Ligand code: ISL
């Protein structure tokens with residue numbers, strides 16, 4: 041029987057703070073803005089809020105480059121606002137997770153500034169600083185393009201390592217002093233009153249410090265640093281220590297950003313004795329992104345997507361996502377073009393919420409926000425887009441194709457302001473938003489959906505209430521999951537069972553009608569269409585229809 045941790049019955053929501061709600065007209069979302077929307081989130085049924093980084097930062101990578109871990113960036117507010125936020129969240133019986141970014145910091149962090157001043161002193165050893173040699177710089181390509189090695193300012197013969205942007209120097213986890221510093225900081229925040237962390241890019245902390253080259257994978261002669269990360273072992277020592285020193289004593293809820301397509305690490309990472317409470321289940325969105333460019337432009341295939349999900353459902357209790365701040369909008373990635381509608385969006389939401397695992401919504405998902413439109417490369421703000429474009433060109437795409445590619449997959453798609461109203465700047469700010477509002481805000485916005493009984497927003501409220509209901513809450517949280525009707529290519533169906541309770545989730549994930557002979561009959565307990573049609577032992581499913589039957 042699965043362990044019944046408190047958080048397994050909850051629903052989580054990711055806030056990307058710069059784009060959530062501005063309160064002072066500077067065009068940047070902030071903590072008072074978040075506080076003003078807590079009632080909205082509570083009413084939606086959200087229990088756990090994860091906020092992407094709000095620490096002091098030069099914002100080269102939108103806050104994932106931290107220059108002071110123990111202060112709030114002025115664009116978001118100050119420590120008093122943070123205190124207020126924590127209190128207001130608790131008051132509503134909700135929980136708060138911060139983003140723990142400890143693979144790297146900012147080049148503006150005093151540690152790095154000190155390392156520049158004295159590369160061989162205490163702080164030099166907080167980073168990976170190496171002498172130029174026949175090995176250094178090696179041929180690893182950073183996640184955002186170019187060499188992972190950058191000359192240390194003012195030192196001709198020294199290089200430092202960065203697996204992301206050059207303004208994000210990697211922290212040297214091999215150094216026990218650095219680890220102590222991190223643990224102190226993590227415990228400080230947990231003592232402050234937050235409930236846990238989403239843990240950023242954590243697979244990057246263990247490097248092959250022999251600095252070996254790997255075969256090049258692009259015309260630039262470099263190889264993605266993820267190749268090295270995949271082949272390097274020993275990360276468990278760091279993660280076990282982090283858990284023991286920080287997470288365990290505070291009983292913190294931790295969600296790892298772990299990429300593990302083979303599933304080999306599930307037990308070690310999130311089993312009974314795992315390093316984290318849970319980790320994101322990225323496979324359903326990332327294979328479309330990380331399997332090489334050819335597969336990225338393939339049209340969406342429900343069977344491939346469904347089978348990827350089913351393969352891992354049994355292995356662990358993952359954090360289920362259809363989108364986040366690094367990926368396209370789920371409604372644009374996982375719904376074929378032209379099929380976007382209330383029905384398809386509600387079907388996708390139902391799958392996200394009713395599978396086994398801890399569901400995370402990403403801000404705006406609950407109103408069906410979509411990818412935005414870009415007119416030129418200048419429209420992008422994200423530091424990652426330059427290399428995404430270059431990779432597409434290297435691959436042989438024309439400039440037009442490469443632009444279409446980054447427009448579809450660019451991270452800025454998810455970073456447009458939340459569409460609250462159909463008024464000026466979608467009600468996000470009274471000023472000029474740091475990112476352009478998606479032009480579809482007149483049709484897609486919270487205010488309009490509040491008023492409309494049959495809106496996506498009201499569907500999500502009903503869906504979350506169903507997932508957490510007195511009657512079915514335990515079943516969805518702790519129940520088993522078994523795939524059903526797998527030979528039907530467009531049917532996404534599974535059974536959930538707990539003690540003597542059993543339900544069947546049925547979804548016709550397609551724009552065509554589908555008649556399905558049922559092995560068993562049951563009572564209809566949840567739908568996304570006003571009417572359900574049976575014919576003898578068969579159910580006649582309309583496009584993107586969801587029906588949940590109680591079989592017990
Ligand atoms: O963004 C990606 C693909 O579009 C990923 O490869 C991403 O770089 C990876 O998931 C790590 O992401 C995390 O750390 C990055 C930060 O830019 C991302 O926003 C964050 O989610 C560096 O801190």
Ligand code: CA
Pocket residue numbers: 062063064065066067068069070115
């Ligand atoms: Ca603001």
